[in-house]
Amino acid sequence: RIYLELADLAKRGNNFNEARQLYYKVCNLQPHVSQGWLEFSKLEEECGNLDYCSQLLSMGLQFCECNENLLTRAIKHEERMAYEHGNGDLSRARELLAPLKNSGIDQIWRTVLEGAMMESRAGNNVVARRVLKYLMHWVPWYGPLYSEAFRLERDAGRPIKASIIVERGLKEIPRYGPLWFGAFRLYEGLDLEEKKFDLPQTMNMIERATASISKELIWKVHLEAAQAQERAAHQFVTENKDVSLNQKLDMCRQSYVKTICACPEKLCWKIWLAAGRMELSAGRFEEARRLFLKSFSDVPAKGRPIALLECSRLEEFVGNVKLARAILCKSRVEAGSDWKVFLESMSLEVRCGNREDAILLAQKGLNVHSGTGRLWAALVQLREADGEELQMDTLKQSLTAVPKSGEVWCEAARMCLNPLSSTFDVAATIQHLDFATKFTPQYGDSFIETLRLIFLQKMIKTIGFKLVNKMKENINSTEWQSHANSHDLFFSCVGTSIQQAIVNLNTSDISSDNVDTSQLELRCSNADPNYGKLWFHCRRKSTDTARTVLRRAKESIAQDLSKHAHVYMSAIMRRVAVEILVHAEQPKSQNDRNERDCHNQATKKKKVLNSYLRSCPNVQDLITNNQSNASYKGIQHLDSSLSSANFVTGLIALNKENDLQCLSLVERRRVLFGSDLNVIF
Numbered sequence: 001r002i003y004l005e006l007a008d009l010a011k012r013g014n015n016f017n018e019a020r021q022l023y024y025k026v027c028n029l030q031p032h033v034s035q036g037w038l039e040f041s042k043l044e045e046e047c048g049n050l051d052y053c054s055q056l057l058s059m060g061l062q063f064c065e066c067n068e069n070l071l072t073r074a075i076k077h078e079e080r081m082a083y084e085h086g087n088g089d090l091s092r093a094r095e096l097l098a099p100l101k102n103s104g105i106d107q108i109w110r111t112v113l114e115g116a117m118m119e120s121r122a123g124n125n126v127v128a129r130r131v132l133k134y135l136m137h138w139v140p141w142y143g144p145l146y147s148e149a150f151r152l153e154r155d156a157g158r159p160i161k162a163s164i165i166v167e168r169g170l171k172e173i174p175r176y177g178p179l180w181f182g183a184f185r186l187y188e189g190l191d192l193e194e195k196k197f198d199l200p201q202t203m204n205m206i207e208r209a210t211a212s213i214s215k216e217l218i219w220k221v222h223l224e225a226a227q228a229q230e231r232a233a234h235q236f237v238t239e240n241k242d243v244s245l246n247q248k249l250d251m252c253r254q255s256y257v258k259t260i261c262a263c264p265e266k267l268c269w270k271i272w273l274a275a276g277r278m279e280l281s282a283g284r285f286e287e288a289r290r291l292f293l294k295s296f297s298d299v300p301a302k303g304r305p306i307a308l309l310e311c312s313r314l315e316e317f318v319g320n321v322k323l324a325r326a327i328l329c330k331s332r333v334e335a336g337s338d339w340k341v342f343l344e345s346m347s348l349e350v351r352c353g354n355r356e357d358a359i360l361l362a363q364k365g366l367n368v369h370s371g372t373g374r375l376w377a378a379l380v381q382l383r384e385a386d387g388e389e390l391q392m393d394t395l396k397q398s399l400t401a402v403p404k405s406g407e408v409w410c411e412a413a414r415m416c417l418n419p420l421s422s423t424f425d426v427a428a429t430i431q432h433l434d435f436a437t438k439f440t441p442q443y444g445d446s447f448i449e450t451l452r453l454i455f456l457q458k459m460i461k462t463i464g465f466k467l468v469n470k471m472k473e474n475i476n477s478t479e480w481q482s483h484a485n486s487h488d489l490f491f492s493c494v495g496t497s498i499q500q501a502i503v504n505l506n507t508s509d510i511s512s513d514n515v516d517t518s519q520l521e522l523r524c525s526n527a528d529p530n531y532g533k534l535w536f537h538c539r540r541k542s543t544d545t546a547r548t549v550l551r552r553a554k555e556s557i558a559q560d561l562s563k564h565a566h567v568y569m570s571a572i573m574r575r576v577a578v579e580i581l582v583h584a585e586q587p588k589s590q591n592d593r594n595e596r597d598c599h600n601q602a603t604k605k606k607k608v609l610n611s612y613l614r615s616c617p618n619v620q621d622l623i624t625n626n627q628s629n630a631s632y633k634g635i636q637h638l639d640s641s642l643s644s645a646n647f648v649t650g651l652i653a654l655n656k657e658n659d660l661q662c663l664s665l666v667e668r669r670r671v672l673f674g675s676d677l678n679v680i681f
Helices: 002-012 016-029 034-046 050-063 068-084 091-102 105-121 125-138 143-155 159-172 177-193 200-212 215-239 250-262 265-281 285-298 301-317 321-334 339-351 355-368 373-386 388-401 406-417 426-439 444-478 486-503 518-527 533-538 546-563 565-585 595-615 619-624 630-641 665-673
Strands: none
Touching: 002 016, 002 034, 016 034, 034 050, 034 068, 050 068, 068 091, 068 105, 091 105, 105 125, 105 143, 125 143, 125 159, 143 159, 143 177, 159 177, 177 200, 177 215, 200 215, 215 250, 215 265, 250 265, 265 285, 265 301, 265 665, 285 301, 301 321, 301 339, 301 665, 321 339, 339 355, 339 373, 355 373, 373 388, 373 406, 388 406, 406 426, 406 444, 426 444, 444 486, 444 518, 444 533, 444 546, 444 565, 486 565, 486 619, 518 546, 533 546, 546 565, 565 595, 565 619
16 A cells, blocks of 8 residues: 555656556555556556556456456456557457356446447447346446436437336436436427427426426426427427517426526526526517626626626627627626636627737637637637738647647648648648547537548549549640749649639539448547537537537538539649649658658658648639630639638638627527537536
């Protein structure tokens, strides 16, 4: 135990070699105690020695057979190793589970549950269902088991099967809250799908829950009822324009009254805010103000930033931007320790078209919150209009400050996927998005940008190769290197090839039906993202699963790429052309070099390539070059779509800020209150 404590102290002090020696002594002195093996393996995993970590866990299991903690960790690690190696081979993890068949279920059921969840994450739903069914028979008292089985069926698009599991779980554990709340969303989705806007199945579950669930959660049950009724009222009014939303919200108001009556006093301020939002959407601005004021008077000091942000959005909602800005200024003074205050201030200025003010606010925020990836990512995106070099400098600063921010890596990918960026690079995007989804899996925009990447890879594979090969033939036939104006002749040939490609472009092979995204959907479902501007745009209902959101995004991405395929194809061909030019003009490297020299040479080549990419004619110039030729008059109308700002994100419709006052109340509410910053509970 003393050696274990000393090893932990050495690890905290970054003395990893000393920690290793101490952990080695621990494992030698007490090889049958699992804690030493667990801590030793954690150290090696944190240091990136994944293979050695596997060896340590295997050695530990030889001495501590069927130890639950050690075995569970070994299974998780082998699952991670399978995906790190890129092959998804779970055979080693399954080998760890195989010996358990001879053990009693009461001793190993947690490890078996981990195996079932692993199979579920791998997409082996049939196996996962069988194991979970077996566990529900033998461990009927464990609530999370039913939650996992419920999620499996829900995410697989089998709501009826999910409801059966919910009923089975509630029969065994009637006071288990998570199952009730999962059931509310499940039945709400079923009711709305059947156009039953009075939510009969949902309200039936609400009534049952109030009679069974813990008293401490009764207020949350009534809140779920109020919010479900509010969503149903909005959808009903959307489909029936002649109906008054204000009248449809009467039942919702009654549920909010019940919530307030049952809610703990210290949480009442959140209910006032939620009710205020409801009144705001109905156009009852004064009632909303009174409710927000009531919330502000009740809120504890810790929640004041949230209440102030809500008040600011209310004033912006009704068009009083000056007062909204003043409230945010007050928030930054009183609650500057909350980074969300700065992010909301930036968002307000962006919506008002004040980009420079938004940048200044971002910089002020980062002076206080230098480790917040959301602020860095917003600043990187704001710098797009300042040119590629300044945006790239900002990106480098961001990655230095927050190297494991998925939001920042997503912005790096977006820069590389912008077809009107001189350094457009599909290959580099693969690694950027891999980092983004790995470091911050809950950020949904990274998965939507990965959709754009998959579509572009399909475009390159199906139509890009032919067009690029045709361009190479045209370049080789011109003998451009022997002319005095070789670069002009080279890019004239490239421009002609691009124009020919645009005229003959056929995008039928890159429709949403022809692009396989099943693996991405599985990864996204496992991550279950919960925020992101693009993500919330594609998430139309609170009952939408991650797969549903991603499939909706897939349709939008496919439409955008089909409409602007000529821009992306031109960018792909331009990059290949520049690579040909660099290869022709740069001296060939020697073959016999050591590893360090090869690395330096590769870095130098990359810098040279980027220099050429920035100095060579851009995509607009190549498309519009020599358009006086009668053969290409048909593509002159494409000039109007060529704006770099249109491609800042993967959904072109979201890349332009609209005047809030020109939007309907529902659309305005979605813009201001539909983001992740507004999730109160």
